[in-house]
Amino acid sequence: xxKRILVVDDEPALTRMVKMNLERTGDYxxxxxxxxxxxxxxxxxxxxxxxxxxxxxxxxxxDEVSQQLREDPVxxxxxxxxxxxxxxxxxxxxMGGNIGGNEFLAKPVKTEEMIxxxxxxxxxxxx
Amino acid sequence: xxxxxxxxxxxxxRFSRCKGKKNDFLASLASSRLYVEKILLLIAxxxxxxxxxxxxxxxxxxxxxxxxxxxxxxxxPDFAPFEWLTADGEYRGMAADYMALMEEKLGIRFQRVxxxxxxxxxxxxxxxxxxxxxALVQSPQREKYLLFTPPHIIVPGVLISAxxxxxxxxxxxxxxxxxxxxxxxxxxxxxxTDVRLIRVENTRxxxxxxxxxxxxxxxSDMATVTHVLREDAxxxxxxxxxxxxxxxxxxxxxxxxxxxxxxxxxxxxxLTVKEKKVITEKWLTLExxxxxxRPTFWxxxxxxxxxxxxxxxxxxxxxxxxxxQVVLRTRALENAQMQLIHAEKMESVGRLAAGxxxxxxxxxxxxxxxxxxxxxxxxxxxxxxxxVRDIDNAVERxxxxxxxxxxxxxxxxxxxxxxxxxEVIGRTLQLLAYELRQHQVEVVTTLSxxxxxxxxxxxxxxxxxxxxxxxxxxxxxxxxxxxxxSRLHRIADEDELRRDRDHHFRLGxxxxxxxxxxxxxxxxxxxQEKIFDPFxxxxxxxxxxxxxxxxxxxxxxxxxxxxxxxxxxxxxxxxTMLFKINGEL
Numbered sequence: 001x002x003k004r005i006l007v008v009d010d011e012p013a014l015t016r017m018v019k020m021n022l023e024r025t026g027d028y029x030x031x032x033x034x035x036x037x038x039x040x041x042x043x044x045x046x047x048x049x050x051x052x053x054x055x056x057x058x059x060x061x062x063d064e065v066s067q068q069l070r071e072d073p074v075x076x077x078x079x080x081x082x083x084x085x086x087x088x089x090x091x092x093x094x095m096g097g098n099i100g101g102n103e104f105l106a107k108p109v110k111t112e113e114m115i116x117x118x119x120x121x122x123x124x125x126x127x
Numbered sequence: 128x129x130x131x132x133x134x135x136x137x138x139x140x141r142f143s144r145c146k147g148k149k150n151d152f153l154a155s156l157a158s159s160r161l162y163v164e165k166i167l168l169l170i171a172x173x174x175x176x177x178x179x180x181x182x183x184x185x186x187x188x189x190x191x192x193x194x195x196x197x198x199x200x201x202x203x204p205d206f207a208p209f210e211w212l213t214a215d216g217e218y219r220g221m222a223a224d225y226m227a228l229m230e231e232k233l234g235i236r237f238q239r240v241x242x243x244x245x246x247x248x249x250x251x252x253x254x255x256x257x258x259x260x261x262a263l264v265q266s267p268q269r270e271k272y273l274l275f276t277p278p279h280i281i282v283p284g285v286l287i288s289a290x291x292x293x294x295x296x297x298x299x300x301x302x303x304x305x306x307x308x309x310x311x312x313x314x315x316x317x318x319x320t321d322v323r324l325i326r327v328e329n330t331r332x333x334x335x336x337x338x339x340x341x342x343x344x345x346x347s348d349m350a351t352v353t354h355v356l357r358e359d360a361x362x363x364x365x366x367x368x369x370x371x372x373x374x375x376x377x378x379x380x381x382x383x384x385x386x387x388x389x390x391x392x393x394x395x396x397x398l399t400v401k402e403k404k405v406i407t408e409k410w411l412t413l414e415x416x417x418x419x420x421r422p423t424f425w426x427x428x429x430x431x432x433x434x435x436x437x438x439x440x441x442x443x444x445x446x447x448x449x450x451x452q453v454v455l456r457t458r459a460l461e462n463a464q465m466q467l468i469h470a471e472k473m474e475s476v477g478r479l480a481a482g483x484x485x486x487x488x489x490x491x492x493x494x495x496x497x498x499x500x501x502x503x504x505x506x507x508x509x510x511x512x513x514x515v516r517d518i519d520n521a522v523e524r525x526x527x528x529x530x531x532x533x534x535x536x537x538x539x540x541x542x543x544x545x546x547x548x549x550e551v552i553g554r555t556l557q558l559l560a561y562e563l564r565q566h567q568v569e570v571v572t573t574l575s576x577x578x579x580x581x582x583x584x585x586x587x588x589x590x591x592x593x594x595x596x597x598x599x600x601x602x603x604x605x606x607x608x609x610x611x612x613s614r615l616h617r618i619a620d621e622d623e624l625r626r627d628r629d630h631h632f633r634l635g636x637x638x639x640x641x642x643x644x645x646x647x648x649x650x651x652x653x654x655q656e657k658i659f660d661p662f663x664x665x666x667x668x669x670x671x672x673x674x675x676x677x678x679x680x681x682x683x684x685x686x687x688x689x690x691x692x693x694x695x696x697x698x699x700x701x702x703t704m705l706f707k708i709n710g711e712l
Binding site: 009011013014017018020021024056083085107108109110111112 | 485488494495500522526
């Protein structure tokens with residue numbers, strides 16, 4: 001069974017590219033969302049195993065979206081990986097991709113990094 | 128007692144000495160003063176109630192005077208101020224004034240007979256070659272051949288000194304001088320055995336010793352002291368106190384002329400208080416020594432000046448301290464202003480960097496994803512694959528610039544932990560070991576074991592060393608020599624502090640010094656000024672962001688250190704870092 005990945009970013013081009021790159025591997029089913037405010041609804045519809053969540057979005061920040069998910073006991077267990085443009089790769093790698101208890105990836109992210117992160121958090125093979 | 132004999136002859140010799148120009152001047156003054164005194168005396172006589180001899184004397188006495196039209200007297204030529212003869216032979220002194228008053232009252236003229244000395248005078252009276260002595264201390268011995276009137280010249284004894292005594296009781300154990308054989312010699316010698324008595328020949332000698340401070344005080348009579356003070360300016364002498372003992376002089380008449388003694392006694396009795404006062408004040412009034420002559424006055428002035436000097440010195444020192452404080456405060460303000468400007472700049476750069484990072488990194492992320500997509504599509508197309516790799520490299524370069532900007536903007540925060548800087552150098556060299564080997568760089572480290580641990584952000588300083596080592600490596604190309612040293616160092620040259628913008632260091636201070644030297648082409652002098660400016664780079668396009676050294680300097684400055692660069696003595700560039708020992712950040 002494919003792992004379900006939700007990619008949230010206000011850049012439609014980016015979410016589309018990520019979806020194409022991940023789905024081409026055949027291991028993932030990817031759903032995209034470009035508005036922070038619609039993430040919870042999207043999650044309830046799609047039920048992802050992992051969410052790549054942009055931090056800086058115009059309507060609602062990734063942090064606020066994450067907060068909403070954490071406050072919902074049903075959704076709280078879903079893995080969230082922040083993607084940010086204002087943290088460097090060195091910083092994320094120094095801290096093992098974990099900053100303040102949250103997973104982080106620094107933009108620009110390579111597809112292989114995203115896959116490695118998914119595998120690290122969800123484990124190889126079927127969830 | 129009026130002394131007789133050798134001492135008085137010695138005094139006579141002393142008084143006859145020539146005193147030079149000063150004394151000529153004094154003599155002329157004395158001469159002019161003489162006329163004034165005579166006029167005053169005359170006025171006193173005229174103003175007083177004149178008692179004519181006819182009314183004062185009985186018939187017998189008047190008859191006696193008529194029977195003795197010549198009454199002779201002789202004068203001690205050197206018994207000032209009681210009586211003496213001036214250089215012109217004029218008779219002067221208190222006794223002379225009394226004699227003039229007697230002549231005035233009796234309407235007669237006494238006949239002065241010349242005598243060469245006091246001894247001569249005494250010889251003459253004994254032989255009745257003269258009939259009268261105008262001033263003589265009464266004594267049992269003299270009473271054998273002389274008749275005395277009650278004393279008309281009464282002078283208090285005084286204690287004089289150049290020092291700050293208040294009374295004779297303070298002179299216990301002190302040196303007190305008297306004229307030998309004088310009445311004061313007897314008095315002090317017999318009654319004050321608790322003082323160290325010094326004897327001199329005459330009053331002037333005693334006063335000179337007193338004025339010079341060779342003795343502590345002198346005991347004499349008021350009249351003599353007054354006279355000597357008028358003649359000689361012993362400006363520091365003052366009368367300490369008056370003594371209960373007095374010097375009393377009366378008229379002495381030859382032993383067979385009792386009538387004359389009675390006549391003189393009657394006239395003396397008839398003298399008014401005012402008449403006596405005129406004479407007394409003329410000779411006994413000691414002009415008050417000017418307060419400026421008193422040692423206490425000068426002590427006060429000196430003390431005042433010393434206090435003033437102290438106050439002035441204190442004010443000067445305070446002024447200097449204030450100036451110094453002003454300089455320090457001004458410098459601190461300038462530093463604060465610089466720091467504020469710097470902080471504002473950094474904040475602006477930070478905002479700019481965050482904005483740029485967001486706006487540039489998102490497109491970069493899209494390009495990166497697109498590149499990944501294309502890479503999978505063109506696996507078999509070699510040329511297309513190289514294009515994709517170029518896109519990846521371009522993304523990486525752009526990302527490096529953004530990363531540098533972010534580093535630069537975030538330099539203000541340090542995570543300080545105690546660590547030895549040698550360990551940071553060691554870890555950095557380990558990290559770069561592969562790169563260094565690739566470039567065939569020989570690394571020589573001379574790290575001191577004596578360095579104390581410092582409060583540092585090891586991660587940030589590691590970033591500094593990475594920058595410096597990578598720069599050196601790039602400058603040397605291959606086969607270079609990288610020399611790294613650390614040691615305790617004492618700042619000996621002001622030039623070492625040229626980049627100490629916050630004045631954390633001072634000359635002579637012991638610091639931790641780290642040097643990173645390469646044998647590359649070095650840095651042109653013109654570039655050395657700008658090398659720490661953001662975005663300044665001497666590297667080819669694409670090889671450097673121009674932020675590495677700015678970030679490094681910022682990190683070192685945050686540690687209150689200095690990062691400086693110079694050309695090495697044998698070429699290459701030498702980066703020097705100074706850190707404070709146990710400095711609090």
